Amino acid sequence: MVWEGAALLADIPQLFPAPVTVMVALGQLFVAPGPPGLVWAGELMGNTLISLWRVIVGFALAAATGVFLGIIIGWWRNARDLLEPVIELLRPIPPLAWIPLAMLWFGLGFKPAVFLIWLGAFFPILLNTVLGMESTPNKLVEVAKTLGAGHWQILFKVGLPSAAPSIMAGLRIGIGIGWMCLVAAELTGSNSGLGYMIMYYYSTMEASKTVAGMLMIGIVGFLMFIGLKKLEDKILFWKAA
């Protein structure tokens, strides 16, 4: 309502489209032919699918590498001393600062986008896994030892489940950052995806379609977050009650 009113008052649909116009734009994008290879899906859903696939691949890579390295660094003091300086040096570099290098290495499209998502999601996943492994309660480790558990059994039966809440939090933060990195990557280094779509309609001065794309980016990000939260509640059921 406020948006609609403000848009009416401003009366510059090229810059500040009203909700009704955005809805119309959404409809138009929905029926317009999709990007090459996904023509059947329509422009909106086709680009969404492209973006989703990139984020899924990048996030899966980040989850696998981040959790794996996080377990190693969080569990073994030596690994930590060895790897931490490198990580602390790379971590402050914003993922977006890697865009030029990513384009140089991987060209345009799928690969640089996946690389940037991986980069953005990797650090929060890694750091939260390390934190979770390190804060395994000493009492539980001791009790497992007295019950006869060996080092690897303690790692998998005590360390990992006890780190699970922290790991899940890392994944949740990671997917959010990954999604942001994806859109940024598509704005510059791509010719498909939701990021590219909103940039394209910026260049054609169709603000309503840009806003429609932004809306879609928000919706997908929100749904991914909800999905992960549901998964988290399922895995960490023992924390409730």
Next chain:
Amino acid sequence: MNGKKLIIDRVTKTFIEKKGGSFTVALREFSLEIEDGEFVCLVGPSGCGKTTLLKLVAGLEQASSGSIYLDGNAVTGPGRERGLVFQDFALFPWRDVRDNVAFGPEVLKLPLSERIRIAEHCIDLVGLAGSAHKYPSELSGGMKQRVAIARALANNPQLLLMDEPFGSLDAQTRYLMQKELLGIWNVDRKPIIFVTHSVEEAVFLAERVVVMRSSPGSVKSIYPINLRYPRRLTDAAFIELREKITADIAEEVG
């Protein structure tokens, strides 16, 4: 060896502070021998090294000097033949009661059916049948401690070490748990070393009460408790012993 179940032979434990490099002697020349089947309580002022001693026997800490022998074998690390029960239960919150209790048999890689059989037997023993599929967050303090005891028993330990196991329970629950522990002990007569702050608890439970001296910890005096079980807190002989031991500890604190 001389046929004793557990021999603690002149054990000294020194901790070196990480900062400053100063060191604290937690235990000095601590010696104690325990018969098979015996129930021994350790009492003493806070910081007298009771917990350190249990950790040494459990193998979680290494003695700076001296030795500990169980059935004639030197203790060099943690082992499943020595069960440990902590005051704060230390249950695995992501495992239900049965899987907590089955942890020992599981890491021993016993077949699943065997693990379940042992776990259910031990859960019955501590009176938790019917709660096997509850999670620790759903249990009261007393129930949690029953799970911790069942978990230690599931390994069929030769020696049960208990570090103020009932310290955080309310008086009613505590009394109930004491009686049940005696019942469990009566079944298979495995020796128990039980650390407590409460002299009353010690006199109620133990066949021998060991009073410790603090900083550095060592044995001050040993009281055999020749009262018949079940003991009554109001018996004259009980009260007399309780007061005598309390005075002995007070002397140490003062």
